[in-house]
Amino acid sequence: MTHLDAGREEVIATYNFAYLDEQTKRMIRRAILKGIAVPGYQVPFASREMPMPYGWGTGGVQVTAAIIGPDDRLKVIDQGADDTTNAISIRKFFERTTGVETTTVTAQASIIQTRHRIPETPLAPGQVLVFQVPIPEPLRFLEPRETETRTMHALEEYGVMHVKLYEDIARHGHIATTYAYPVKVEGRYVTDPSPTPKFDNPKMHRNPALQLFGAGREMRIYAIPPWTEVVSLDFEDHPFEVQAFERPCALCGAADVFLDEVITDDRGGRMFVCSDTDHCNTRQDQGHVGEQQG
Amino acid sequence: MTMQDNDPPLMRVSKLSHMYGDRIGCRDVSFDLYPGEVLAVVGESGSGKTTLLNCVSARLQSSAGTISYRMRDGRMQDLNALSEAERRFLMRTDWGFVHQNPADGLRMNVSAGANVGERLMAVGQRHYGRIRETADDWLGRVEIGHDRIDDRPGTFSGGMRQRLQIARNLVTGPRLVFMDEPTGGLDVSVQARLLDLLRGLVDDLGLSAIVVTHDLAVARLLSQRMMVMKDGQVIETGLTDRVLDDPQAPYTQLLVSSILQV
Numbered sequence: 001m002t003h004l005d006a007g008r009e010e011v012i013a014t015y016n017f018a019y020l021d022e023q024t025k026r027m028i029r030r031a032i033l034k035g036i037a038v039p040g041y042q043v044p045f046a047s048r049e050m051p052m053p054y055g056w057g058t059g060g061v062q063v064t065a066a067i068i069g070p071d072d073r074l075k076v077i078d079q080g081a082d083d084t085t086n087a088i089s090i091r092k093f094f095e096r097t098t099g100v101e102t103t104t105v106t107a108q109a110s111i112i113q114t115r116h117r118i119p120e121t122p123l124a125p126g127q128v129l130v131f132q133v134p135i136p137e138p139l140r141f142l143e144p145r146e147t148e149t150r151t152m153h154a155l156e157e158y159g160v161m162h163v164k165l166y167e168d169i170a171r172h173g174h175i176a177t178t179y180a181y182p183v184k185v186e187g188r189y190v191t192d193p194s195p196t197p198k199f200d201n202p203k204m205h206r207n208p209a210l211q212l213f214g215a216g217r218e219m220r221i222y223a224i225p226p227w228t229e230v231v232s233l234d235f236e237d238h239p240f241e242v243q244a245f246e247r248p249c250a251l252c253g254a255a256d257v258f259l260d261e262v263i264t265d266d267r268g269g270r271m272f273v274c275s276d277t278d279h280c281n282t283r284q285d286q287g288h289v290g291e292q293q294g
Numbered sequence: 295m296t297m298q299d300n301d302p303p304l305m306r307v308s309k310l311s312h313m314y315g316d317r318i319g320c321r322d323v324s325f326d327l328y329p330g331e332v333l334a335v336v337g338e339s340g341s342g343k344t345t346l347l348n349c350v351s352a353r354l355q356s357s358a359g360t361i362s363y364r365m366r367d368g369r370m371q372d373l374n375a376l377s378e379a380e381r382r383f384l385m386r387t388d389w390g391f392v393h394q395n396p397a398d399g400l401r402m403n404v405s406a407g408a409n410v411g412e413r414l415m416a417v418g419q420r421h422y423g424r425i426r427e428t429a430d431d432w433l434g435r436v437e438i439g440h441d442r443i444d445d446r447p448g449t450f451s452g453g454m455r456q457r458l459q460i461a462r463n464l465v466t467g468p469r470l471v472f473m474d475e476p477t478g479g480l481d482v483s484v485q486a487r488l489l490d491l492l493r494g495l496v497d498d499l500g501l502s503a504i505v506v507t508h509d510l511a512v513a514r515l516l517s518q519r520m521m522v523m524k525d526g527q528v529i530e531t532g533l534t535d536r537v538l539d540d541p542q543a544p545y546t547q548l549l550v551s552s553i554l555q556v
Binding site for chain 1: 320378379386403407408411413415416417420421422423425426443539
């Protein structure tokens, strides 16, 4: 505690609460409000330089900094894990610049900043999920011109999105896009759910939590408000499907979750474990056992 | 041209002008285009052919004049009064545009099948099997082998790319196709086959077309009527055979006599 208090004093001497100055936060909040008002629409904002490189979550960090208050409890995950470099450094960043309480327990967090996963534990009303987004424009693959993609969004010209899926089927026999799988939000805007695995796409649909997306380098913020309809694009004869795993998690035995492959030695040994570390640990504490521990 | 007496024109252009600042792109161009008719626009480089084509295809906002087009429901619509959404919808359903350089009209980073299928998906088709079937059928009609459906246009020859571009444009059954030097950059034997194919398609589908070309042979083979342009203005217009066999304007006489004889 004394350490935290000492940190707080240092914060007040050096930085504004949550690093960004209040005018910047207001600017970002305006973009967030507009994003919420027009679900799935990419709102341009004056992204700031952050004390970390682009690609490390500068967009998500700015969104979190703009909405976080002293009473919030923050969780940061990177590919589902609370204990990887990106998650730890961002969590420490907010510990130092805000002094808010942090947690690894999904259910206890009021704000969850995430890089590429939606937690397995269902989210509750009042929670905010902040995504770090590298490329917010789902049409970019087929249309490099920003002026053109904006017009296409404005006129709902989304035929090319299916060209991408067609190309997948022609090449692989099925829709091989496994992450950043395009969705249509509230029947209007086609949106990139950030590089989350498509396994998480169904969780976005009518989610009780507020989902905010920040792309720092590309200077875009967009939002999916609670209970919004989110539909993954597909073909009538090739409907949307999520990944299926042959075996359950090797540590906790969970079967209905997204798994990471972990190489265990240099002789081809491997195991599949939950990508959501909090979910896995909770299950193990509850006595669930996977084959690795049995 | 007896049908002209009965059918109302498909497109009516009147007093069309386009200025690039102080410079003239094209000036005071008027013509009617009838259903099933192919109109050739010929003239030397810089005579305003492409400017005219871009204006009448609504890709370029003209400075003055009117362009009206008979929509599928039969009413004449002023193109300048269309909203951008309507204009773009018209472009990808009822119109086609064949560029001189196929790379401008194709998506080079997706397969031939996806290139042909794009317009179908753009108008709302969502059944992969049927889209692919239609694409396959169209590749056959433009003489591209069925085994090339999953290849990217980058692996195609120039003539194949041009044929692919034509298939991509015709898949939604357009009524009017704009062509900008469709045979430019192709060698003569490939040109001949492409022209043959185009002539067949235009006949079979009852297409109307406006073809911009500097090649009088293309005009002779494809078009029923032609306009000769010079310095942004139309200097002679008439039935293609009449203009080529009995040119009236001095410039047209020069143009016709400039054709190399082999």
